[in-house]
Amino acid sequence: MVYFSLFxxxxxxxxxxxxxxxxxxxxxxxxxxxxWRWYKKSHPQQGVFILDSTQCRFENNTLKINGHISNKSRVYQDSVWLYINGFASSHWLIINASGVDELSFVRLKRITLVARREHEESK
Structure with a gap:
């Protein structure tokens, strides 16, 4: 988008x-x-992220997300793009490896992959 705007x-x-x-x-x-607004909303700088199986909850001073990790979520080497299906709406949440400790990031990647696998097996 930045390149398009400059062009x-x-x-x-x-x-x-x-x-x-x-x-x-x-x-x-x-x-x-x-x-820029979409980027700031989906890529928060701080907050609390709680995982319980494929259910997750994220809170900071401006955003509260509660829901299920969808199969649209993506796992990359240095970031995880979570698509969270909430009760009323869905949200993208991007978490970088540099923002959390290594063990928590590995756990998040595993849970995201498990959520994707469970959805594919249920088809």
Missing amino acids: AVCYSLFLTSILTQFICVVCSAICGYVS
Whole structure:
């Protein structure tokens, strides 16, 4: 998204009308703001994360998520992207390895893989 925004701003400099340049910059700014809000919501800097089997709960001063780890969750080497199905809505939660201790991160990766495997076996 960042590269697209930079490309759009640079491209707007070659447009012939001032109005189209302004519209292009404003649209890029709006897209950047929406992307930044999504990033901050799904990638919190601090909070408490509680795991119980495939159920999880996350709380910090602005966000409270409670639900089940979905099969859409992804495990990467340095991060875990959790898709949490809540009672009323679903949320993405991204946890980096540098944000937690090594043992807790390994446990989170295992539980995420177990949740994915259980969903595939239940089909």
